Amino acid sequence: MLTKDELPECPVATAVQLIGNKWKLLIIRNLRPAPQRFTELKNGIPGISQKVLTDNLRSLENDGIVDREVFAEVPPKVVYSLSELGKSLNPLFDAMTEWGEYYKSQCKNDK
Numbered sequence: 001m002l003t004k005d006e007l008p009e010c011p012v013a014t015a016v017q018l019i020g021n022k023w024k025l026l027i028i029r030n031l032r033p034a035p036q037r038f039t040e041l042k043n044g045i046p047g048i049s050q051k052v053l054t055d056n057l058r059s060l061e062n063d064g065i066v067d068r069e070v071f072a073e074v075p076p077k078v079v080y081s082l083s084e085l086g087k088s089l090n091p092l093f094d095a096m097t098e099w100g101e102y103y104k105s106q107c108k109n110d111k
Contacts, residue, residue, distance in 0.1 A: 001064045018063050019089070023048055023056045028082065028089060031066065035081035065089070 007014045019025060023045070030036060030044045042053055057080060060066035065086040071077040082089075 001062065015092075018065065019060075021056070023052055024060060027053070027056055027060065028065070028086065029093060031080060031082045031086070032090065032093060035069075035079045037077070037079055041080065060086070 008017060019028060026045045026048070027041060030041055036044070038053070038057075041057075042048060042050065045053070057066060057068070061068050064083055067081050067083045067086075069079045069081070071079070
């Protein structure tokens with residue numbers, strides 16, 4: 001997790017720095033309902049590569065937004081979930097969902 005000195009002064013810039021790329025937003029979206037394994041996440045986010053998913057999961061984990069649980073099994077089982085800090089993003093995602101639905105309702109039909 002970054003220190004306060006490493007974060008932008010502006011709170012919006014802080015949020016954008018931590019979750020502001022397309023892939024992180026989609027990872028968080030997919031983890032909201034329930035924890036998932038790596039393959040479930042990869043299959044649920046069309047177009048994401050294994051490397052990009054791995055890099056973004058590591059970043060979200062380092063920032064305290066995602067928890068990674070490793071089970072002592074062969075082969076190893078790893079499950080990703082939102083941390084308590086990550087769950088605090090739920091109102092933001094609810095608002096983005098509502099706004100996205102509103103925007104789509106304002107778009108003209110293609111004909």
